[in-house]
Amino acid sequence: DADVTQTPRNRITKTGKRIMLECSQTKGHDRMYWYRQDPGLGLRLIYYSFDVKDINKGEISDGYSVSRQAQAKFSLSLESAIPNQTALYFCATSDSGGRGRTYEQYFGPGTRLTVT
Amino acid sequence: KNEVEQSPQNLTAQEGEFITINCSYSVGISALHWLQQHPGGGIVSLFMLSSGKKKHGRLIATINIQEKHSSLHITASHPRDSAVYICAGGSQGNLIFGKGTKLSVKP
Numbered sequence: 001d002a003d004v005t006q007t008p009r010n011r012i013t014k015t016g017k018r019i020m021l022e023c024s025q026t027k028g029h030d031r032m033y034w035y036r037q038d039p040g041l042g043l044r045l046i047y048y049s050f051d052v053k054d055i056n057k058g059e060i061s062d063g064y065s066v067s068r069q070a071q072a073k074f075s076l077s078l079e080s081a082i083p084n085q086t087a088l089y090f091c092a093t094s095d096s097g098g099r100g101r102t103y104e105q106y107f108g109p110g111t112r113l114t115v116t
Numbered sequence: 117k118n119e120v121e122q123s124p125q126n127l128t129a130q131e132g133e134f135i136t137i138n139c140s141y142s143v144g145i146s147a148l149h150w151l152q153q154h155p156g157g158g159i160v161s162l163f164m165l166s167s168g169k170k171k172h173g174r175l176i177a178t179i180n181i182q183e184k185h186s187s188l189h190i191t192a193s194h195p196r197d198s199a200v201y202i203c204a205g206g207s208q209g210n211l212i213f214g215k216g217t218k219l220s221v222k223p
Contacts, residue, residue, distance in 0.1 A: 040215065041215065042202065042213045042214060042215040043202070043204075043211075043213040044213070045210070045211070048210065088157060090159065092159075103146075103147060103164065103206065104149070104161050104164045105149065105151075105161055105211065106161065107151075107158070107159040107160070107161075109157070109158055110158065110159075112157075
């Protein structure tokens with residue numbers, strides 16, 4: 001089974017709808033991240049969480065919210081979807097560094113979201 | 117100016133060629149990451165390095181901290197190496213990504 005899973009893998013929704021993307025991990029990592037990828041722009045950070053009680057905005061958080069329900073689960077919500085939120089969304093996890101541990105990031109398979 | 121820049125943007129090579137992808141960064145980082153994104157979209161981490169050089173199979177990554185520059189080399193390239201290669205610089209896990217280099221290796 002994959003270490004980092006995302007659901008759904010593909011979603012088409014209409015403008016104004018609320019949508020939630022979910023991410024689960026079995027790596028036991030403290031840190032979780034949500035990115036979006038747009039053609040020609042690369043990956044950009046939306047939100048990140050260093051532990052269950054520590055959530056931080058990234059570069060492009062407007063229009064998004066997140067919830068860290070448990071160490072293993074980190075959800076991304078679009079409260080009222082708009083067409084320019086059409087993108088490929090990735091969840092990732094990493095350890096928190098320290099002796100013998102690294103910040104290497106492990107990515108989920110991605111969710112392709114289309115807002116019409 | 118982007119904080120992490122890669123070159124070239126696109127690269128086409130013949131099977132067996134030696135390939136170099138470059139990454140320059142202008143931000144302070146504690147580590148430089150190289151990632152590979154497969155044509156199907158999945159992203160895997162290839163290297164994370166903060167100094168010197170790392171090697172894994174036919175892939176070699178180097179970093180020069182003073183010059184704020186890293187390179188990813190692929191020896192004896194193969195069509196299965198065709199992918200987008202992404203460098204990212206970060207501190208304590210928060211990464212700023214380059215836009216990627218799309219590599220196509222022809223048989």
